[in-house]
Amino acid sequence: MSAAPAGGVPGEGSPRRPLRHAVAVGLLSWRAGPGLVACQLAVTVVAGLLPTGSVWGTKILVDGLTAGDPDQAFQAAGVLALLGLAAGVLPHLTRYLRAELDRRLDRLLQDELYASVTGFQGLSRFENPAFLDRLRMAAEATGGALTPVTSGLFDAARNVITLVSLLASLTVLSPVMAGLVTAAAVPALIARMAMVRRRVGMLAGLSATARRQILYSSLITDVRAAKEVRLFGLGGFLKSRVLGELATLQAGERRLDRRESLTQSLLALLSAAVAGAGLLWVVPAALSGALTLGDVTAFAAAVAGTQAALVGLVETVAGAHHALLLFSYHAEVTSLPDDLPAPHGETAVLPALRHGIELRDVWFRYDDDHPWVLRGVDLTIPHGASVALVGLNGAGKSTLIKLLCRFYDPSRGSIHWDGVDIRDVPPGELRRRMGVLFQDYMCYDLTAAENIAMGEIEALHDRSRIASAARLAGVHDIVRALPRGYDTLLSRIFFGPEDEGDPQAGVVLSGGQWQRLALARALLREGRDLLILDEPSAGLDARAEHEIHTRLVELRAGRTSLLVSHRLGTVRAADLIVVVQDGEVVERGTHDDLMAAGGGYAELFDLQARDYLAEAET
Numbered sequence: 232m233s234a235a236p237a238g239g240v241p242g243e244g245s246p247r248r249p250l251r252h253a254v255a256v257g258l259l260s261w262r263a264g265p266g267l268v269a270c271q272l273a274v275t276v277v278a279g280l281l282p283t284g285s286v287w288g289t290k291i292l293v294d295g296l297t298a299g300d301p302d303q304a305f306q307a308a309g310v311l312a313l314l315g316l317a318a319g320v321l322p323h324l325t326r327y328l329r330a331e332l333d334r335r336l337d338r339l340l341q342d343e344l345y346a347s348v349t350g351f352q353g354l355s356r357f358e359n360p361a362f363l364d365r366l367r368m369a370a371e372a373t374g375g376a377l378t379p380v381t382s383g384l385f386d387a388a389r390n391v392i393t394l395v396s397l398l399a400s401l402t403v404l405s406p407v408m409a410g411l412v413t414a415a416a417v418p419a420l421i422a423r424m425a426m427v428r429r430r431v432g433m434l435a436g437l438s439a440t441a442r443r444q445i446l447y448s449s450l451i452t453d454v455r456a457a458k459e460v461r462l463f464g465l466g467g468f469l470k471s472r473v474l475g476e477l478a479t480l481q482a483g484e485r486r487l488d489r490r491e492s493l494t495q496s497l498l499a500l501l502s503a504a505v506a507g508a509g510l511l512w513v514v515p516a517a518l519s520g521a522l523t524l525g526d527v528t529a530f531a532a533a534v535a536g537t538q539a540a541l542v543g544l545v546e547t548v549a550g551a552h553h554a555l556l557l558f559s560y561h562a563e564v565t566s567l568p569d570d571l572p573a574p575h576g577e578t579a580v581l582p583a584l585r586h587g588i589e590l591r592d593v594w595f596r597y598d599d600d601h602p603w604v605l606r607g608v609d610l611t612i613p614h615g616a617s618v619a620l621v622g623l624n625g626a627g628k629s630t631l632i633k634l635l636c637r638f639y640d641p642s643r644g645s646i647h648w649d650g651v652d653i654r655d656v657p658p659g660e661l662r663r664r665m666g667v668l669f670q671d672y673m674c675y676d677l678t679a680a681e682n683i684a685m686g687e688i689e690a691l692h693d694r695s696r697i698a699s700a701a702r703l704a705g706v707h708d709i710v711r712a713l714p715r716g717y718d719t720l721l722s723r724i725f726f727g728p729e730d731e732g733d734p735q736a737g738v739v740l741s742g743g744q745w746q747r748l749a750l751a752r753a754l755l756r757e758g759r760d761l762l763i764l765d766e767p768s769a770g771l772d773a774r775a776e777h778e779i780h781t782r783l784v785e786l787r788a789g790r791t792s793l794l795v796s797h798r799l800g801t802v803r804a805a806d807l808i809v810v811v812q813d814g815e816v817v818e819r820g821t822h823d824d825l826m827a828a829g830g831g832y833a834e835l836f837d838l839q840a841r842d843y844l845a846e847a848e849t
């Protein structure tokens with residue numbers, strides 16, 4: 232079995248089927264606020280009937296006036312006044328209901344998206360550009376981006392109600408005209424949908440351009456890139472790349488805008504021609520007495536109202552289309568299964584480690600197209616032993632750790648925890664048994680205490696546990712000396728104008744200080760079955776390195792631990808040293824065994840020792 236290279240991401244063509252997604256958004260809205268949806272439906276029906284009501288009200292009023300019937304005129308005027316009141320109030324009520332529904336829907340969408348993403352137990356999806364692209368699009372569906380769909384559904388319903396009632400009225404006055412107005416709307420609908428498809432197609436075609444533009448502009452503003460951008464004078468180069476990509480994007484938009492303007496103008500011409508033809512029919516009919524003045528007024532208003540409702544309907548559908556496309560990414564990401572296969576049989580219980588962890592003929596590559604990173608590794612980490620992994624850059628040490636944490640499954644072979652295949656236990660269960668310091672640990676923009684507590688979030692309010700982990704990692708005194716001790720924010724990211732001159736607003740730690748803090752995070756998980764430390768002292772000064780290693784030697788004594796380090800002086804106390812080369816275990820034994828064997832380890836150790844001695848002699 233290979234490491235799911237594509238991360239289980241479906242093919243490019245999947246974000247389609249707008250109708251199905253429109254129904255899904257409707258159902259989600261109902262889940263988010265059934266009462267709000269019901270109120271909006273009621274308001275929509277009333278608002279949809281208003282134009283027809285006023286057409287007939289006006290006709291009855293005009294006919295009443297021309298016939299000299301004051302009762303009919305006053306009643307019609309009263310009805311028109313009520314309709315005017317409703318027309319004034321309903322938009323405000325609608326706006327509030329929609330905003331509230333959008334807020335609730337957004338919470339639901341974000342909840343679903345983050346639940347799905349945090350539920351993916353492996354890493355392969357996060358290393359897959361196609362998946363990351365979809366995730367970015369899915370995230371864009373939140374934050375109110377679906378408003379054109381939710382509002383659109385109600386707007387479309389309102390326009391349909393208006394249309395049907397107006398067309399029915401128009402049919403009473405002139406069936407031919409009703410048919411003509413409807414027929415004129417068909418090309419508008421077809422043309423508008425084609426425009427939307429072209430625009431969406433253009434956006435999809437330029438998606439790589441848009442991504443590059445975002446990448447270049449983020450390099451200009453990213454604090455991590457700021458040093459090199461300045462030192463190497465890359466500002467102008469990056470700016471020209473951003474503007475170049477922007478020009479390509481805008482050229483595509485411009486072409487479409489021009490085409491759309493032309494099509495829209497032609498459609499407007501068609502509508503005007505239909506309305507003009509109607510007047511050509513209605514004027515002689517009124518002059519001959521076949522139509523009353525009220526009929527003429529109603530006819531003109533009905534034609535205008537029908538055309539406006541048709542345009543509204545077409546625009547609503549077009550506006551919702553893009554948002555539906557974003558939603559289709561959301562629907563796709565939230566329906567993806569976990570990227571690690573579920574256990575075949577019954578889920579096994581992970582026993583407390585008593586014997587050891589065994590890698591049996593483990594082969595691994597990140598992708599079927601990539602070379603093998605681990606080739607037939609057989610290795611036992613005995614319970615209670617401190618094991619050190621050493622090897623040159625790229626030998627596969629960190630990969631082996633990632634497999635132990637089950638971020639990926641071996642392509643071949645298996646890993647056993649006291650005899651239990653780790654693929655048969657839930658990954659969360661396995662990970663709860665470990666404390667790990669990764670080589671590329673995180674620096675959270677949180678307080679010092681929170682940074683340590685990330686190792687075990689249940690300890691967030693247990694200051695004594697946090698402090699004792701910090702002591703073990705040799706960072707307690709550093710944290711205590713910060714302006715607000717453990718409550719100091721380790722970031723300047725939230726630094727505002729009001730914090731000007733306030734050193735307590737947030738501090739920036741040095742690389743080595745961050746490393747100690749990350750070590751404290753791993754050590755907070757005391758009493759776990761396995762402690763893994765990948766380069767725990769890479770960024771430390773010589774004194775700190777010595778101090779921490781002395782402490783780690785004490786800490787690891789009698790505990791099952793795995794240490795990766797390039798500083799061979801720090802691994803010599805390990806019970807077992809394993810040398811990895813090109814994904815294979817080439818030597819194993821104690822420091823003395825390996826030195827006596829005179830192999831690669833001895834050679835590297837001598838090399839490092841000679842450097843230190845030479846420096847000492849100097």
Ligand SMILES: Nc1ncnc2c1ncn2[C@@H]1O[C@H](COP(=O)(O)OP(=O)(O)OP(=O)(O)O)[C@@H](O)[C@H]1O
Pocket residue numbers: 358597601604622623624625626627628629630631670
């Ligand atoms: N996510 C990844 N996708 C593809 N290849 C990867 C990935 N991570 C690592 N590799 C490749 O796997 C090989 C082993 O990398 P690994 O990080 O395990 O080496 P290492 O022994 O820990 O190296 P170092 O001492 O430099 O930390 C390298 O060739 C690397 O390019």
